Every structure is written in C-alpha cells, then in structure tokens.
Amino acid sequence: MTLLRLSGIRKSFGAVQVLHGVDLDVGRGEVVGLVGDNGAGKSTLMKTITGIHRADAGEIEFEGRSILDLDPGQRRALGIEMIYQDLSLARQQDVASNIFLGREPTKKWFGIIPGIVDRAAMDRQAAEMIRRLGAHLPAMNRAVGSFSGGQQQTVAIARALTFDPKLVIMDEPTAALAVREVQGVLDLIRRLKSEGIAVILISHRLNDVLAVTDRIVVLRHGRAAADLETARTDMNEVVACIVGGSGAQAAAAHEGRGAAT
Amino acid sequence: MSSELARPGLWTRAQRGSVERLHIRLESLLVLLALAAVMAALSPYFLSFSNFLNILLATSTIGILAIAATFVISAGGLDLSLGSVMGLSGVAGAFVTVNLGVPWGLGVLACILTGALAGTVNGQLVTRALVPAFIVTLGMLGIARGLALVISGGRVIYGLPPELLYLGQGRPFGIPMPVVIFVATAIVAHCVLAYTRFGRHTLAIGDSEGAARAAGIRVDRHRRVLYTLSGALAGLAGMLFMARINSGDPTAGLNYELTAITAAIIGGTNLFGGRGSILGTMIGALIMGVLQNGLNLLAVQSYYQQMAIGAVLILAVFIDQYQIRKETRS
Numbered sequence: 371m372t373l374l375r376l377s378g379i380r381k382s383f384g385a386v387q388v389l390h391g392v393d394l395d396v397g398r399g400e401v402v403g404l405v406g407d408n409g410a411g412k413s414t415l416m417k418t419i420t421g422i423h424r425a426d427a428g429e430i431e432f433e434g435r436s437i438l439d440l441d442p443g444q445r446r447a448l449g450i451e452m453i454y455q456d457l458s459l460a461r462q463q464d465v466a467s468n469i470f471l472g473r474e475p476t477k478k479w480f481g482i483i484p485g486i487v488d489r490a491a492m493d494r495q496a497a498e499m500i501r502r503l504g505a506h507l508p509a510m511n512r513a514v515g516s517f518s519g520g521q522q523q524t525v526a527i528a529r530a531l532t533f534d535p536k537l538v539i540m541d542e543p544t545a546a547l548a549v550r551e552v553q554g555v556l557d558l559i560r561r562l563k564s565e566g567i568a569v570i571l572i573s574h575r576l577n578d579v580l581a582v583t584d585r586i587v588v589l590r591h592g593r594a595a596a597d598l599e600t601a602r603t604d605m606n607e608v609v610a611c612i613v614g615g616s617g618a619q620a621a622a623a624h625e626g627r628g629a630a631t
Numbered sequence: 632m633s634s635e636l637a638r639p640g641l642w643t644r645a646q647r648g649s650v651e652r653l654h655i656r657l658e659s660l661l662v663l664l665a666l667a668a669v670m671a672a673l674s675p676y677f678l679s680f681s682n683f684l685n686i687l688l689a690t691s692t693i694g695i696l697a698i699a700a701t702f703v704i705s706a707g708g709l710d711l712s713l714g715s716v717m718g719l720s721g722v723a724g725a726f727v728t729v730n731l732g733v734p735w736g737l738g739v740l741a742c743i744l745t746g747a748l749a750g751t752v753n754g755q756l757v758t759r760a761l762v763p764a765f766i767v768t769l770g771m772l773g774i775a776r777g778l779a780l781v782i783s784g785g786r787v788i789y790g791l792p793p794e795l796l797y798l799g800q801g802r803p804f805g806i807p808m809p810v811v812i813f814v815a816t817a818i819v820a821h822c823v824l825a826y827t828r829f830g831r832h833t834l835a836i837g838d839s840e841g842a843a844r845a846a847g848i849r850v851d852r853h854r855r856v857l858y859t860l861s862g863a864l865a866g867l868a869g870m871l872f873m874a875r876i877n878s879g880d881p882t883a884g885l886n887y888e889l890t891a892i893t894a895a896i897i898g899g900t901n902l903f904g905g906r907g908s909i910l911g912t913m914i915g916a917l918i919m920g921v922l923q924n925g926l927n928l929l930a931v932q933s934y935y936q937q938m939a940i941g942a943v944l945i946l947a948v949f950i951d952q953y954q955i956r957k958e959t960r961s
Contacts, residue, residue, distance in 0.1 A: 380671040422844060445849025458845040460838035463831075470844030471835055474828045487824050 371570050372434075372536055373398045379428035380492075382415055388414045390592040391428065396537065399566040401559060403579035403600070406589035407612055412572045413455070415589065416539050419453045421445045423572065433536075443472060449536035453543055455524040455572075461515030465507060466496035469516055469529045481531070491511075494517055503558070520551045538562060539570045544578055556582050575630045576608055655911040656899040658950075662714045662748070663918050670925035676759045679926060684807060688701055688756050690920035691813035692717070692875075692884075696891035697898075697916045699864035699910070704858050704892070704900050705907030707765045707837035710861045712753065712771035713868075714887035716882070718819070719775040720869030725788040725879020728795065735794040749775055750862020754855035776886040779881040788879035809871045816867065820928035821909035833857065837904020866895025892946040894919050902948055921942070 374396040381389040384560050388411045406412050417423040419430060421442035430437050437445055449533045470492050477488040481556050495512060500507055505524040507517065514525050523543065530538050540559075544552045551577075571581050576596050579586060580600060586612040588596040596611040670677045696713045703710045723745040728738035747770060756767040801808040824830035836843045836850055843850050865884075872883050899916030900907035919940065926936050 418758070420845070441847065441849070442844065443849070446847050452845065454841075454845060456841070457837065458842040460835045460842045462838045462907065465833060467831060467835070468842075471842065472832070472848050474831055476828065485828060486822075487828055487831055 371398050373432065375429075376415075377429045379415065380416055380426045380429070381411075381418060381423060382426055388592055389418070389425075391407075392589070392592070392594050394594060396570060399563055401563050401569045401571065401583045402584065403583035404572045404584040404589060405576065405579055405586060405608065405612060406595075406598070409579070410589040411592045412537075412589055416452060416541060416570065416572065418604070419445075419539065425462060430526070436495060446533070446551055449534065450539070451530035451535040451537070452539040453523075453526050453541065455541040455545065457522055459514050459522055459526060462513045463466075465500070465510045465514060465528075466492040466523055468525050469499065469532055471494045471529070473533060477516055495532065496528070499532050500524065503528060503531075504554075520544050520548065523547065523551075523555075527555075527564060531562075532562070534585040535567060537568045539572070541572045542574065543571070544573060544575055545614050552578065568586055576605060578607065580608070586607050588612055653727040655908060655914060658899055659899060659911060659918065661684070662897075662925045663867055663921065666921050666925070670921060670928070671735070674925065674928040675710075677925060678835060679925075682924070682928075684805075684810065686920045686924045687810045687813070688807045688875075689811040689924060690916050691807075692872050693870070693890050693894060693919060694813050694885060694916040695816055695864050695868040696884075696887055697894035697912045698817060699861040699868075700888070700891045700895040701898070701900050701907045701909055701912045702820075702824065702833060703764075703861045704895055704902065705837050705904055706833045706854065706857050707768040707904030708757065708854060708857065709768060709769040710750075710753065710773055710858065711888050712749065713766070713865045713891055713905065714884035714889075715772045715775035715779070716746050716749045716764060716862055716865040717869040717872065717884035717887060718882065719749065720866035720880050721873035721883050722779040722783045722788065724795075724870055725873055726782050726791060729788050729790045735744065735792045738792075738795060739798070739870055742873070744955050746866020746869060747863040749832040750859040750865070751855070753862065754858030757858065757916050758854050775879075776885075782878060783881040785881065789877070790880070791874065791877055791879075797874075797875050799871060799877070809875055812867075814869060817863070817909055817913055823912075824907065824909050831856070834905055834907065837901070837907075839905075839949040847906045889944065890919050890940050891916075893940055893947065896944065896951065902951065919939075 372395050373392075376392060376394040379389050380387070380393040392411070404415070414423060418425045421440060425438065430469050432448055432450065437448065440448070440595065460471060463471075466489070475488045475491050476485050478484050479486050497510055500510070503524060507521055507524065514522055517525070531612065543555050547555065554576060559571065562569055571579060571583060577612055583600045586598045586600055586608055587594055588598070588608065590612065595614065598611070643730045643745065643797065667677075676682055682940050696717065699713055700710060713926045724742035725737045727741045728735055753767050753771055757764045758932050775797040798808050799810070803811065817847070832843065832853055835846070836848065836853055840850055869884065873879050876883070894915035895907065896902060896915070897918055898911035898913065902911060922939060922943070923936055
C-alpha cells in the first residue's frame, strides 16, 4: 500500500536545476534508503516533501491526496516528520519547547482566557517521550544548546515521534554520532518499522543503509537512477549506481572495506 | 560520574530559578536595587512615594517602547524607528483632533493606527523586499520624523480636548493615567510573550529561523505581525506623551529608541534573538528611569544623561556577550 508517491518532481534554484523529474514511492511501514553523491539532490527532494521547498513541477501524494498546496505545518499535521541533518533545534529553548515547537498544547486561564501554553502538559509528555526512547538528558528545563550532539539528536527524534507520525524522514541521522549511538538510531528505525511507521533514511554510511532498509533508491544528477531491493543487492551494486560507470569498482572496494561482512 | 559533580552553587541556582519562573535576570534586579540604594544615599528626595510615581511616570513612555523593542529583538529583528514613529503618532493624533476636529476617541485611534501603519511598512519591507531590518527601520526613523515635521509644519500643535488630557494628566486614585496604562500594557505583554503560543514562537524565530520554519511556523507572517505590533505600541506611547505634554510635538521621542533598546537589553533580551521577557525589560526600563531620576535630583545636566545612557547600552551588551562567550567555552 502506497503511503507517499512522488512523480516528476522538478526543482531549480535560480539557473541551477537540482531535481530533474524524480519519481519515488514509499509504502506504509516501509524503510527506504535514499543514497547518492553530494549534490545529487537528496536533501532538496526531502524538503519538497516536508514543504520547506516548493516543487516547480510534479505531484506529491500522501495517502492518496495531493499535498502540494499545504504548508510545512499542515504537512506535519498529516503525519510527515523530518529529522534534519542540522537538527533544526531552537538552541536557547528547553527540551519541551523544542519538542512541541509549533504544536504547543493550550489551556484557558480562569476558564476564560484562551491560548495559554500548557507548560505542565508539555513537560510531562516531553519527559515521557524521552523515557520511551530510552534516553537520558542532563536536565529537561535547560537550553538544548548546552547538550552534547547525541543528546540534541535525542530531542530532535523525540520531536519527530511525539505526534504519531506516519512517515519519518531522517537526513544523515548517524553522521555526527559515536559508534554506540549509531546502533541506537538503527534500532530505533527498526522499531518504527515494526510499529508501521515508514522511514526514509538519507545516509552516506552505506553499511547502515544496507542494514535497516527494505529498498534503496539511488539519486544521481537529480534523477532516481536506481531502485534496488535491499535483500537482493549489495555494496558493489549500490556504489556502482551512485558513481555511475567509471570508477565504480575502486569506489566499491573502498566502501567495502568498512563493511562488517 | 554525574553524582560526583558538585551541586550548582546557590548563585547559579538562584539565577536559573529566576530565569525559569519569573523570566528575569537576577543580575539586573540586583543592579536596580543597588542603583536605588545609591540614589537614596545621595539624595534625600529619592525615597518617597511621590518620587516613586515620578519615576514610573517618566518611565511609562520609554517602558512601552521597550516592550515593543523586546518583542522585535527577541524575534531576531530590530526596530530603530520607535522614537520617530512615536513622535509621528503624537503629531498625527493632535492634527486630526485639533486641525480636523474629530472626536478625541478617534484621535487616540489615529495615534495607534499611525504607529501600526508605520510598523506594517517596516514589516513588509523586511519580509517581502528582504531589506535588512537595521536599514528599513533606520530609514523609517528618518521618514517618520520628517513626516511629523511636514504634518505639523515644524510647529507644536496645541489645543487638545480635555478628555485627551485626562489620559496624560489624569490621576485616578492618585496614580497618573500613563502609569496605569503602562503597567496594564506591560502585564498583558508579559503574559503574551511568556505564556502564549505567539510568544513562544516569537522566541523560537529569534533563536533559529530554520527550526521555526521546519516546525511549520509561518515565520514571515509572524515577523510582519511583530513589526506592526511594535509600531502600534510606539503609537500608544506617542498618544500618552502627547496627552501628558498637552500638545503634538514633532520632536517628541527623539533618541527614545536608544533608551528603549537599552532597557530591553539590560533586562536580558538577547540582542540576536531567542531570549527576552517583558518582566526583565521592565526592570531594565526602571534602571534607566532611576538613573535619569537620580541624575535629575542630583542636578546633573541632561547632556551627561545622554552620555550615561549610551555608555550603559554598550556596557550591557558587553556583559551579555562576555557571559555567552564564557558559557560556550565551558
């Protein structure tokens, strides 16, 4: 069953065309790896899904409905979340403020004055979410900018998961993490899949991608150059698709040295 | 390991507590108290209820402008046109009531709408024409002042109706009307910034525009609302000032943005956005008010007062930056 369908997505920035008509399908609970060289258009493509960028042409359907006209807030409300590479946290705000940014629960004062942010509910749910992720933060009420990289990422992940998403896009979630933390993220992706949540994983670490995905889509020069079933492919094929032809073998050999097998 | 770490000291805990619960900086409160103690020691007239009301009255105009500055600056913006827009608004209000003879209520409305209009122009230019806020509001500083002089013909407009005068000079229960309006505005503004979604989003935008956008906040629209709000508050300040001095003075509010922005920064507003509270700003405004009042009581020339305010602004930003550098290093 298709959850997300992109067809013919084009996007230019000024004279530079980044996406040349990309097609991509993601099923419910499916984990799709999106790989490609720097500048292939991965992040741009994802931002057209979340609504940060507006596609110049093409169609984006989510659960069978076109979402092209929706703004980022409306798309989040439908269940599309993204964990950005730079985490996109408000560094001077505390944990709960970040998790609930843009979706703060409200209450009334004295039963009449509406629109007051319900801090108590926010703090409670934020703590609950962090606990469910099995993570530890030094303090909930401190500015997240004072946290370590892994702790900040915990906050970014909690923000993406708090509102029962249907699709979570992760942009290089393991790039800045320690080895032990990487396993945590990969376990999390498996857990999301088991709960029926679809994941698009952007990563340069092909071992990670091969380990957790169902399918791998290779983006090259702004097009979906290949769509591979993870169970029936290997490092060599993926690398060959990424670099395309010449130099494939040398590149594959280099990447393969890091592989567990 | 963490259990071996020493508990934060009393000072650190008091600082965090005051920031989290009351949204103020402990340092600025201590500076205010110390300043008041010095003034009380130097002048026998300082510690009296009537002088306290004097300080509040003198602070009311600057205080309302400082509220506007806090909203805009904590969202990562800047409004240098506050004083000029205040002057323009007062002239506009006096012009329509005296020269056009409209009822006083519409005069009040004219002040606030004039300010809001100037703020809307600022917001449109910042978010749509993408001219930096510093330049847009610096330009508006010149435009609004010039327009005030054009409308008034360079002369002070006299002859306001008595109802308007009451707003500036009336004393319900012995408390000056501008103080009543100022305090009420401050309370509402504090609640909006600290406790509503609008306020949280204001701080988030100043903190990280990218994060706010990714969270689905309509950043540009929010900014436009903030500049309009800032202008409307400058209009309110202009109306109160006009009513207090009983005339529309085209030079009213000259250099007031300097004091207002200083008050906001002293109160803990981050010059680059992401942090700010109205309660903190009110303490900052009171520091400026006590400073000016004290210097007046000590009969220090007003030229020196200007110098003192400028020096305090630079000092406040220096201390702020020093602390941020220290925090990021540790």
